[in-house]
Amino acid sequence: DGGITQSPKYLFRKEGQNVTLSCEQNLNHDAMYWYRQDPGQGLRLIYYSQIVNDFQKGDIAEGYSVSREKKESFPLTVTSAQKNPTAFYLCASSIDGRKGEQFFGPGTRLTVL
């Protein structure tokens, strides 16, 4: 089955620790995205990548980092510099990163203890 997978589903982090959220897609999409969702709010773009080995900051990139070494994978690291990381994180992909629709993974819920 083609789709987007995210792992883990739930993640707990102690303050001061870096954590990495996984996102994999087998849709052969060029573009991938990371969003953050806070309670009662819409999605905000953290980072996006339109091709392998290239990525751009979104609206709220501070305290986050990404890599895009493979077309299928776009991991997100939440660093200790992110002051309020508790949120729901969604990964998405689209065919060419221009104007097509984005398809979403099931999300990761990150909680800082």
Added chain:
Amino acid sequence: AQTVTQSQPEMSVQEAETVTLSCTYDTSESNYYLFWYKQPPSRQMILVIRQEAYKQQNATENRFSVNFQKAAKSFSLKISDSQLGDTAMYFCAFTGSWGKLQFGAGTQVVVTP
């Protein structure tokens, strides 16, 4: 900057009835895409319908249809014959030439028996 506004935080509708969700957006671009996404309690983001700005015909997907008024920058979603499974948060989203999705704050739809 592009903005997307959803002015209805919550809407309640009875089964089999019709509900209309409003969305307005602001952009200086002439060619863009608009979307409605649904996020049920599982939190999976699901594409409901898409509209290309250069197409005058309103998009329709089964019980879901849009009223796209380009001059007014309005993009409302009509859900006909509402079902319990339609209970979800609905997000309006816009993407322009840069390919990034801009989301509204969402409208919670509650379908009651």
